[in-house]
Amino acid sequence: MILASRCFDLVCLLLEPEEREAVQGDLLEAGESGWQSLLAVLGLVVRREVDLWRHWRPWLAAFGLALPSSFLLMGFSLSVSRAYQQLMDAPIHHATGLTLGPGLMLFLCNVLLLAAWSWTGGFVVGSVSRRTVWVSAGLCFAPCLFCLERFRVESLSRLCLLLFLPAAIWGAQRGLQIVRIRRSSALALAVGVTALTVPLWTSSGAWIPNWALSWPAWYLVATARRG
């Protein structure tokens, strides 16, 4: 009975505060037992979740963005890490401690691009479907765990795969908080992201599917609020 009551309290936390209060009161008033109450609330929680997934937004956020972007951003994180390693190993760096030139510029562009792609992707995931963000987060982390397990590059740390995560989590947090950004900010971000991809066109490491990571930035422009 105590177990049922504790489970009931835990499951109730999945409901919105006002609904939780009404449901708990109703079940208490009806004099339902602990297990009956638990089943009743579980039923409500399941119905609520199913209702959410009847719309296109959770599907877009989870399977159209979080899952594929996770793989692409891990690949790009690895690419940036390798570029950094090559930059640090360059003979001129060893000789003078300075490395300037097109290699450094490309590297900086890629770092900014990684941060921008990750942030905008996270923001769109957070804002498009706030109540299913935990599913999107799961679908983003699952490939990370899969790849971390199979990572076999001795010269690089496994954590290199996760370089995109801080910016993505920050973006998702902002997306949950503000939902939409101003059109001018969105436009500046999208133009910036697109401009940062230009140096990649000429580099040998460019990979066409990565261009797909730019659409969240333009989605933000399309859905931005005016003023």
Add this chain to the structure above:
Amino acid sequence: MCLTGGHDKYHNVALTMLGEFEYLLITTAAKLGNEAYGAAIRETLAATTGRKCSIGALYTTIDRLETKGFLKTWMGEATAQRGGRAKRMVRVTPKGVQAARSFYEAIASASRGASWAINKARVPS
């Protein structure tokens, strides 16, 4: 039976047909008046239909009807009987009354002449 909003080309009236459970819920809430809230609706529904209604079905249907504009809900008072928890009060809107009336008339009209339909004229007093 569940017809969503549409338009009847023969009568030129907007149709807003409800589902069976939606109709039962609106009717029960209308009968309860100022005392319409989750637990009371469940209890009345169980007494009138002989079927127990789950909390999940009740609250998701209330939300759906509120989205359609057939119900209005708000948080009411808390009572000791409910462990100090507030009630989610329910009120049927004029649009909800109209939808329930349309549903009732459609059912009554469709049932006319059916062997199981009660013909008031033939019912022995």
